[in-house]
Amino acid sequence: MATSTQTVPPTERREAGRPPLVEALKVTKHFGGTVALTEASFACHQGSIHALVGENGAGKSTLVKVLAGVIVPDSGQIIINGQPSPIHSPADASRLGIVPVFQELSLMATLTVAENIFIASPPRNALGLVNRRALRQRTEQLFADLGFHHVDPDALISELPLAQRQLVEIAKALSHQPQLLIMDEGTSALSIHDVELVFKVMRRMRDEGRSVIFISHRMAEVKEIADTLTVFRDGRHVGSFPMGDVREDEMVQLMIGRKLEQAFPPKPAPQQRAPLLEVKNLTWEPTLHDISFTVGKGEIVGLGGLDGQGQGELLFGLFGLLRQMRGEIRIEGQPQRISSPAAAARAGINLALIPEDRKTEGLILGMSVSDNATLATIDRVTRFGLIDRKRERAAVERVIEQMRVRTPSRQTRTGNLSGGNQQKVVIGKWLLTEARLYLLHDPSRGIDVGTKQEIYLLMRSLADQGAGIIFFSTELQELVGMCDRVLVLYEGRIFRELIGPEITQENIVTAALGLNANGESQKTKT
C-alpha cells in the first residue's frame, strides 16, 4: 500500500493548525471495468499553487473532476476548510468556491465571448431581460483586470482560434472569484506570452490566500509556477513535496514506479535510403506552399515548427483529406492521386494516420476493443463478405498482445479504457493494415510516460522493418530523440531540413521562428 509522505510546504508552515483549503479523503471511483481512484487522498492548503503530476490513468483528472463536482465518487469524503462538504454537481462545487478549467472547453461555439462567460447569471435590466450593454462592459472589465486585452467580447467563440478560446475559458473560471482554481491541462494551446499572463493571475490568487491545482505534463511550466507537488500513480496518492525538494528523475520514478530507462531508442546512423514517399511542390492555399521532401524506407522524419504552420494540414493532405491540393505525390516511384482515407489505406499505397484526437477521430468509443481494432481491416477477415469470427479474434488478440493493451476483455468498450490504452488500440488498428507509411499526429499527447516509451520503441521497430514514418510532435525532446531528419515548417513552407546531428532543440526552435542558421530573420514570402 502506498503511503502518503506529507511534507508541509513553506507557505503552509505559517498557518499550522489550520485545516487545508480542500481535502479529499479515501476517494474511490470505478468506471465500468476500470478503477480510476483507489482510496485516494489529497490535500491542498490556502495560498498555494499545487501541481498534480502522474501518468495518464494515474487518476489526476478523475480526482479533480470529483472536486469539481463533475464526477461523483463511489466512496470517500471531501472536506472544505475542515467541514465535510459533499459535492454532487458542478453547481455544488461552484458554491464552495471550486472552479475548474479543463482541456475540453466548456464553451458554446455559437454564442459570443461575453455570453459564454456570464451565461450562468447575466446582468439583467428592470424587465428581467438580459442587459447586453452591461454584459459587454462586465466582460471588458474582466479582461482588463486579467490583462487579456486582445480578446473581443462580441466575437463568437466559433470565430476564435483555439488559443483565444482557452483564454476565454480561463477568464470564465476566474470571473467566479474561485477559492480554488483547478487547471487541468488548461494552457496547452497558449502562447508563451499568454501563459505568463495566466501565471501572473495565479500568483495573485496565491498572494490573496486562494489556491490553484495545476495539472500539466509540461515540467518546465510546473517548475516555474508551482510551490507544492503531489504525485499520483495507479489511482493513489504517492507523495507530496515542496517544489524543489525532489529531483526530476526521482519524481518521474515515483510517477512510473520503476527506474527510468533511456528515454529514446537508439537511432541508426544517417544513411542513403530508397525513397518511399516523394512529395513535390505540394500546395494548398493558403496554408501549404510548395512543399517538397522525401521520406526514405526505414526513416523517421519529424515535422517541427510553431503551432499552425501547416503540419497537421500536411498530414491530412497526404492522407487524402484535402481538396484542391496541388502538387505531386509519389509512393515508391508511382505517382498517386489520393482522394480519401479509403484510397490512402488501400493496398499499394498503404498509408496510416494516427489522428490528433483519439477519442473522436481515432476510435469509436461506443464500440468494443475488438471492433475498433479491426475497423481498418474488417474486409480482410471476411469470407464472401461475412466476417470470419476466428480470424477476427486472432487478429484482435495479436493487436492486444503486440501493443500490450490493458483491457478487461476484447469486448470492453474503448470508452472505458485509459488514454494510453486507447491510443494503443488506435495504433494497433493500423498495424493490422501492414501500412508502410505512418503519419503520426502528436501520438504521445496526454499519454503516460510508460506508454510513451512503448510507442517510441514501436516507431523505431517499424522503421527498422522498412516502413517510413512522418512524425509531427509538439514536444521538442521527442523530435530530437526520435527523428532521423526533421523538417521545420514556417508559414506553410519547409524552412529548414535538419539531418542527423543537426537535430537539436536549438536548431529546431531557431528555424521555427523563421531565423536562418545565422540567427537572422529571413523573408520567406515571395
Added chain:
Amino acid sequence: MTDLTSAAKAPFSLRTWFTRLERQDRSVVVAYLLIVVLIAAGTLFVTPNFASPTFLLQQLRQASFLGIIAAGQMAVILTGNIDLSISWTLNLAAVLATSVAAGQDSQLIPGLLVGIGVGVIVGLVNGIGVAYLRIPSMVLTLGMNALLKGATVLYTGSAPQFQKTPEFLSQLATQVLWDIIPVAVLVWAAISLLNIVVLHRSALGRKTYAVGNNEVAAYLSGIRTPRVIIGAFVLSGVMNALAGLLIAGNAGRSFNEMGEAYLLPAIAAVVIGGTSILGGSGKYVGTVAGVILIRLLDAGLSIMSVTPAARQIIFGLVILGMLFLYGRGERVRT
C-alpha cells in the same frame, strides 16, 4: 488504472443477467416478453382465438408489409439517418408497377422491375444527397416525399391509369400455403434472414454500425462511408417499393395515399425494437418484435371496436411506455 480481477462465481441471478445485458439486447428481451403478454391479454379480454395459430399467422401476414418497410428503415436509422420518404416511394412504385403490368401476369416482370427501380432510384438520390451533399436526411427525404407525391398525383390524375394488380402479386400478398403459412410472411422471413446476416455477420453490417456510431472515425479508418450510407438508403427504397407492390397486391389495386399510414408505425417499430434513434446500435430481431407488437395491438383494439381516437392515444402511450422500460439515453455531460 488496475484491471478488475474476475469476480468469484456468483449464483446465476435472472435480475443480474438482465441488467448486465447491453441495452440493445435488453430491449429485445422486453419486446418479446411483451408480445407474450399481449397474446395472453388478447386471449383473455378480446377473443379466445387470439392465441390460435390461424389468427396469429393472419396477423403476421398483415404485419409483413410493415415489417418489410421497417427492415429498410432500420438500416437507415442505424447509420444515424432517417427516411421520411416511405409513403410516396411506396405509392409511386405501386402505381407505376401496376400501370406497366396492366393487370397481366405476362407483363409482371417489367412491372416489378419498374416498381423496384423506383425504390432504387429514390434510395440513390436520398443516399447521395445525404452522403455527398451532406443534406440532413430528415430534410432531404421530406423533400423527396413531397416530390414523389407530386409525381404520383400528376401521373395518376392526368390520364386513365391501370391500377389493378396482376394476379401473381395478389397471390403473393394474400395466398396462404398449405392453409397455414401466408406467402407474404415467407417473403418477410426471407428478407429478415438477409438482414440478420448482413447486419450482424457481414463486414458491411459492421461498417454500418461504425458509421452510425461515429462517422468521422469510421471515415478516417478507411471505411468508404458514403457507400455505406447510400447502401442503407437504397435498401430502404427497395424495401419500400417491395412493400408497395405487396400492399397493392393485398388490396387488388394501387391507390393514392396507400402509404400514409406506414411512416410513423415503421419508425415506432424500429425504436420499440431497441434500435437507438441516434444510430449505431440495435438488433434486427428487435425490429421484428416491434412490428409484431404494433400489429397485435392494433388487431386487438380493432376487434374490441375501440374508436380510432382511442387507438391513436393508446399507440402513443405504448411507445412511451416501452421506451421507459428500456432504459434511457445517456445523460449528456463532458
Added chain:
Amino acid sequence: MTTTRVSSVSPVARADSPLRRWINRNFRLLLAYVVMLALLLLNVVLNPRFFTPPVITSTSNQAMTLVFAGMAQTSVVITGGIDLSVGPIISLCNSLASALFTESVASAVGVIVLLLVVGAVCGLINGLIVVYGRLQPIIVTLATSSIFSGLALVVRPRPGGFIPGWYGDLLTGRVLDWVPNSLIFLVIVVALVWIPFRRSRLGMWVYAVGSNEGAAYLSGVNVNRAKIAAYVMSGLFSAIAGLFLSASTLSGNATTGAVYTLQSIAVVVLGGTSLFGGMGGVAGSLAGAFSLRLINGILFFAKVNPLQQPLYEGIVILIAVVAGASRIFTVRNRLDIMR
C-alpha cells in the same frame, strides 16, 4: 524530462467592420429573405393585382398559420431537438375552439386563454418527458403526436363545430384598408411572446443548450429548465397557430393540423436555422413560411395545372434544401464536411 513548448504569439483579433461581421454571421438568414423577396417579385409579376388590399390580406392570412407553426418548431430546433407534435397540437386547439366558442365575446376570451394553456401544457408534457425521461425528442414527440391527434379526434370526431364570425373577421380582416389584421397579430405575438423570451436569460440558455449541451451544463445553465421552456414555447406557438387556423377556416377539424408538422420543419430549414441547434431564429422562419406560401401563389397565377402543383412544391423544397447545402462545395477539408 524537460519539455519546451514552442508556440507563436497570439494574433490580435482581426478588425472586421461590424456590418461585415453581421453579414457573415447571418448569411443564411439574409439568403432566406432574398429568396422570399424574389418569390414576392415573381408573384407581383404574374399577378398585377398583387398590391391591392384584398390580395395582400389574403396572402398574409394564408401564410399566418404556417408562420406560427414555424415559430413553434424553431423554438425546439434551437435546442437541437425536433417537435413532431406541432401539427396535432394545432388540430387539438382547433377542435377545442370549435367545440367551446360561443357568440359572446367574454366566453371567447376565456376560450382563447384556455387554448393557450392547453398548448403550453402539451408542450410541457413533451418537455418533461424529453428531459426527465431522457428520451430523444423525435421519438417522444412522435408518440405524443399520436396522443394529441387522438385527443383531437375525441373532441371532434367529425368536422364541424362553431367559430364566431366576428372572431374570424378580427384575425383575418384588415384595417386602414391596407394593413391585414393577421400581420398586426403577428407583430403583437412577436413583440409580446417571442422577443421577451429570446432576450431573457432563459432564451439565452436555450441557445446555449443547443450549441453545446454539455458545456452549458458545466457552465451553470439549468439545462432541464431551458429545454422544457423550449417545448412549452413550441406548444404555445402551436396553440396560437391553432387559434389563427380556427379564425380562417371558421370550423373545426381534427386532422387539418397534421400537414403543418412537416411543413414547419421545411419552414425552419428554409429560414436558415440549423437543425443541429444553437443558432437561427424566428426571423428566418418568417421568411421561410411566407416563401412557401408565395410559391402556391405563383403556381396559381401561372395557371399551372392544379395536378402539377404538389410536384412543383416538392421541387422547390428540394431545391431550397440542396441550395442550403451547396456550401459543401466550398469546404476544402473533407473532415470538416462531416462534422
